[in-house]
Amino acid sequence: MNDRFNLYRFSSPATFYPLAGKMIPWFIAAGTLFGLAGLYIGMLVAPTDFQQGEGYRIIFVHVPTSWMSMFIYLVMAFWAAIGLAFNTRLSGMMAQALAPTGALMAFLSLWTGALWGKPMWGTWWVWDARLTSELILLFLYIGYMALVVAIDDARRADKAGGILLLVGVVNIPIIYFSVKWWNTLHQGSSVNLTKSSMAEIMLWGMLLMALAFWMYSIAVALARVRTIILERECHTDWVRAELTGGKA
Amino acid sequence: MIHWNSFSDFLAMGGYGLYVWGSFGVTALIMVIEPIAVARQRKTTVARLKRQLRAESRSTEA
Numbered sequence: 370m371n372d373r374f375n376l377y378r379f380s381s382p383a384t385f386y387p388l389a390g391k392m393i394p395w396f397i398a399a400g401t402l403f404g405l406a407g408l409y410i411g412m413l414v415a416p417t418d419f420q421q422g423e424g425y426r427i428i429f430v431h432v433p434t435s436w437m438s439m440f441i442y443l444v445m446a447f448w449a450a451i452g453l454a455f456n457t458r459l460s461g462m463m464a465q466a467l468a469p470t471g472a473l474m475a476f477l478s479l480w481t482g483a484l485w486g487k488p489m490w491g492t493w494w495v496w497d498a499r500l501t502s503e504l505i506l507l508f509l510y511i512g513y514m515a516l517v518v519a520i521d522d523a524r525r526a527d528k529a530g531g532i533l534l535l536v537g538v539v540n541i542p543i544i545y546f547s548v549k550w551w552n553t554l555h556q557g558s559s560v561n562l563t564k565s566s567m568a569e570i571m572l573w574g575m576l577l578m579a580l581a582f583w584m585y586s587i588a589v590a591l592a593r594v595r596t597i598i599l600e601r602e603c604h605t606d607w608v609r610a611e612l613t614g615g616k617a
Numbered sequence: 618m619i620h621w622n623s624f625s626d627f628l629a630m631g632g633y634g635l636y637v638w639g640s641f642g643v644t645a646l647i648m649v650i651e652p653i654a655v656a657r658q659r660k661t662t663v664a665r666l667k668r669q670l671r672a673e674s675r676s677t678e679a
Binding site for chain 1: 641
């Protein structure tokens, strides 16, 4: 019975810690390869856009960071739900490890969006549905991080943070569908499962960049969760052994 | 086939250089700083936990 592959085993910090350590280099390698390929295609090979000239190339960072800012939040909300339902220790740590990266992605989405908006719309910022809901997402990340550090007891911090994450998840479909639901200055989505409005080579560049950001985010979050595990599980024998063994 | 005729063409980005490089530059900067911050955080945490552990073992021996 114990020999069988058991998913629950990986929800234990003691087994997840070394596993995460082994996975990080692979995600760094994959992220670097996807990033180099994406930059090569996007910045060197892809042709000029017939409407936006070379300015459209901002898409190769704007869309991946925007996708990641929404996706990381969904993953955090997933961990929050698991943590609240099953009271697993690792889920709160995962949510905490992802939050700073998600916040940075939301910031980058707004930053690159502003730099794109200025030449194309003539303004850095408008209080339009897409932009405003993305700004709220950044505030949700910051609010979650502030709430979690403000509560001393780690398990209670996880619970309070988890509830905030689950309430805030309603913002994600609002961001995603904002360009459909409201008249916005922001253009509609250029990528669609059935048809896409982009030239194929541009689409490839963007997808490769999105994969690169995905790999980067996983690598950084895994590295961060390892530190959180050590800190939170420092009373256990295996963490003591890891620390005194000198290779922690 | 490379789209650009010269390196200065590439830098100019058809007049959008400031906006394009401003986007890529800040993104790259954050992707360098964040891993450094994570590594530093790990170092200080491990050092602090080791100190705690030593202090604890001293107090139990005494």
